[in-house]
Every structure is written in structure tokens, then in C-alpha cells.
Amino acid sequence: MPSCVKAAVMTQPGKIETQVFPYPQVSKDTAIVKVRLAGVCGTDVHLFRGRNKDLQCPIIMGHENLVEIVEIGEEAATRMEFSGQKLAVGDRIVPYPGHSCGHCWYCKNLPAQRYGPMCNGEGGACYGLAMRADQPPYLTGGFAEHMLLLPWVDAFKVPDGLPDEIAVLTDIFAGGTGILKTMQPSPMLQEGFRPTGTVAIQGAGPMGLAAAVTARIFGAYQVILIGGPAHRLEIARKLGVVDAIIDLDEVPDPAERVRQVQALTQGGVGPDLVVDATNVATALREGLEMVRRGGTYLETGSFEDTGDVTINVFKHICSKDVYLMGHFGSPPASYGTALKVIDLAWKRGIPLDLLVTDCWPLEKTQQAFESKLGYGGIKSVIDPRL
Numbered sequence: 492m493p494s495c496v497k498a499a500v501m502t503q504p505g506k507i508e509t510q511v512f513p514y515p516q517v518s519k520d521t522a523i524v525k526v527r528l529a530g531v532c533g534t535d536v537h538l539f540r541g542r543n544k545d546l547q548c549p550i551i552m553g554h555e556n557l558v559e560i561v562e563i564g565e566e567a568a569t570r571m572e573f574s575g576q577k578l579a580v581g582d583r584i585v586p587y588p589g590h591s592c593g594h595c596w597y598c599k600n601l602p603a604q605r606y607g608p609m610c611n612g613e614g615g616a617c618y619g620l621a622m623r624a625d626q627p628p629y630l631t632g633g634f635a636e637h638m639l640l641l642p643w644v645d646a647f648k649v650p651d652g653l654p655d656e657i658a659v660l661t662d663i664f665a666g667g668t669g670i671l672k673t674m675q676p677s678p679m680l681q682e683g684f685r686p687t688g689t690v691a692i693q694g695a696g697p698m699g700l701a702a703a704v705t706a707r708i709f710g711a712y713q714v715i716l717i718g719g720p721a722h723r724l725e726i727a728r729k730l731g732v733v734d735a736i737i738d739l740d741e742v743p744d745p746a747e748r749v750r751q752v753q754a755l756t757q758g759g760v761g762p763d764l765v766v767d768a769t770n771v772a773t774a775l776r777e778g779l780e781m782v783r784r785g786g787t788y789l790e791t792g793s794f795e796d797t798g799d800v801t802i803n804v805f806k807h808i809c810s811k812d813v814y815l816m817g818h819f820g821s822p823p824a825s826y827g828t829a830l831k832v833i834d835l836a837w838k839r840g841i842p843l844d845l846l847v848t849d850c851w852p853l854e855k856t857q858q859a860f861e862s863k864l865g866y867g868g869i870k871s872v873i874d875p876r877l
């Protein structure tokens with residue numbers, strides 16, 4: 492084993508430097524993993540911009556991690572995998588980054604959210620987002636050669652044959668599985684998302700494209716994408732999962748976009764489901780105008796405070812009889828679902844590897860973040876093996 496581990500440490504917002512840590516020690520209930528790929532998430536970019544006042548530096552960011560086990564304790568080998576599979580050295584896993592307190596109201600009362608992002612108790616933690624690099628166990632983010640996985644980590648074994656650059660998209664697709672939340676028990680009611688439904692997606696970033704693929708895999712009849720810029724839409728086209736694209740640069744008027752989307756749907760009534768993945772507050776109003784009466788609006792786009800927006804309660808909510816749903820973060824079980832969705836999509840020939848548009852060595856993590864300040868590629872990843 493090496494004697495030290497290199498990591499990209501953010502010492503203050505906007506400043507990332509390479510630091511060296513001692514190689515950690517494994518115990519019976521922990522694992523040491525080698526990072527194969529770590530995705531740069533929009534959430535990381537918000538931290539880099541200094542927009543989160545709870546951020547504690549120094550921190551090794553990176554919560555979208557595809558890793559390989561290099562050492563694992565015997566208890567961890569039988570307990571750490573979420574679905575009960577045994578783990579061994581050499582296995583590729585995706586570790587769920589979050590840990591919740593287990594005793595707050597949310598942890599106790601929302602079983603599906605257990606250890607999920609609803610927790611507001613003391614003692615929660617999150618790899619890559621809320622653990623300090625100057626306190627044990629130090630190696631708690633994916634922008635590093637190795638990480639130490641603590642006993643509470645839920646790991647998900649990667650299906651054989653699924654390429655690294657697709658498995659690293661698990662976290663993004665876990666967000667995309669928010670669509671499943673809108674599924675209704677009775678398709679006859681024509682509420683929520685259902686197979687053969689029409690879905691419009693606002694936003695052509697990683698979340699929007701993951702939502703488009705997920706909608707298609709789960710049987711959407713028609714998928715309409717509203718977004719930009721052109722190079723992102725080009726990738727959306729190549730994925731082959733969208734039927735129509737409205738380019739924001741070509742159709743800058745929101746009212747005209749609403750007209751165009753509605754005209755694409757059967758009877759001109761509008762989509763059954765509209766999903767926001769834009770991180771722009773005004774998308775809400777536009778989406779509520781677009782969705783058909785009795786349809787569903789899923790808000791997955793705002794992971795930071797994007798400000799206020801004006802809607803007309805009568806026009807946009809009541810008279811529309813709309814389901815308006817929020818979706819924040821992803822509970823651990825959604826990682827298992829996401830891995831199945833991407834495995835299925837890959838086996839069906841959807842070229843998900845196109846979503847990884849740029850790959851950076853650890854030493855260039857600062858540059859990787861600077862490149863994300865505009866609407867650059869889709870998903871940037873750090874490969875600490877480079």
C-alpha cells in the first residue's frame with residue numbers, strides 16, 4: 492500500500508489545492524477504497540462559489556463517487572452493501588455519501604427517507620459535502636486518490652459490465668428517479684407520471700437529461716426537452732431519448748415556448764408531467780402554464796435559493812387542478828434504483844457515456860471547477876488515477 496494519499500482540498504471557497512494525507516488504516520467495520528472517478532456536481536460548484544453559509548473548510552469535495560475496494564474489514568464485507576451482497580477487494584461500488592441521525596422526527600417517521608436528506612438532527616454527515624478534511628477520518632471526499640468508508644456507509648455494488656463513466660452518474664440519476672415519486676397507483680386516473688404519458692423537461696443539464704432518460708426507460712410516450720445551449724442539446728439528440736427539443740436561444744419568449752410545447756401534445760392540452768431541472772426560479776411559472784389541467788409539476792431544479800417567483804394561485808394551481816411536487820436530494824434506496832436505470836438504459840443502447848464530457852486529473856480540480864462556472868459540458872469528472 493502507498494504511504495500517502497493525494498487529495499484536492501478546498502481551503503476556502505474558490506481555492507482548491509493538492510494536499511497529502513497519511514494512508515489510512517482499515518478496521519473490521521470500515522473499508523479503504525481507491526477512487527476511479529468522481530463527478531463534479533452542481534452542488535459542489537455552489538460550494539466553490541461560496542454560496543453555502545454552512546460550508547466548513549477545509550473540505551475534500553466529491554460525493555458522486557465510483558470507487559474500487561482495496562482493503563475491507565470482515566464485518567464491513569458482509570454489512571456494507573445495501574442489498575446484502577458480499578463485498579471483496581477489487582469490487583466496484585458507489586458509496587451513498589449521506590448519514591443521518593436516526594432519531595429525529597424525519598428519520599423515525601419517513602421510512603423511505605431513512606438516512607436520507609430530510610434528517611435535521613444532530614450527528615448527520617455527508618461525504619464530500621459536510622465533513623472536514625482536518626478532522627478524522629480526513630479522507631471523506633471523492634476528489635482524492637483514496638477514501639476511508641466508515642461503518643455507517645451504504646455501498647451499492649456496480650453491475651458487471653457497466654462502464655465506469657456510466658456508473659459515476661448514479662447520483663445524478665438518483666435525482667432523476669424523482670419522476671417515480673409522481674407515479675400514481677391508478678393509471679386510469681390519468682394523474683402523475685404513467686407509461687404512455689407525455690413528459691416535458693425544463694433544463695438540458697445533467698439532471699434534465701437524467702430525467703429524460705428515466706422518463707423514457709419508464710415508458711413515456713413522448714419526451715419534450717426545453718433547454719440550451721446548443722452543445723448540450725446536441726448531446727440530448729444523440730442520446731436518442733427525446734422526441735422534440737425547444738431551444739431557448741431560438742425561442743426566447745416563454746409564452747411562445749408554452750404554445751409550442753402544448754401544440755406538440757395530443758389535443759394541444761399540454762404535457763401530463765412537467766419536470767423542472769433548471770435551477771432558475773422563473774421556470775416554475777412557465778412550467779405551470781405549460782402543464783395540462785389535472786397534470787403534475789415536479790420541482791427538482793432548485794438546490795440553492797434561486798429567489799422568488801410570482802404565480803397566480805387561481806390560474807396556475809387551483810383552476811388547473813395541478814399536482815405540484817417538490818423533490819430534494821435522494822434517499823439511499825434511490826441509488827439502487829438509479830444503478831438499475833442506468834444499467835437498463837446502457838443495455839438498451841442509450842449512449843449514456845456521452846454525458847461525461849470532460850475528465851480532469853486531481854491536480855487540475857481547481858481548473859475543472861472554473862470551467863463549470865458557465866454552461867460548459869454536461870458532467871465533468873475527476874480521475875485521480877491520471
Ligand SMILES: [Zn+2]
Nearest residue numbers: 532534555662
Ligand atoms: Zn450530486
Ligand SMILES: [Zn+2]
Nearest residue numbers: 592595598610
Ligand atoms: Zn435524523
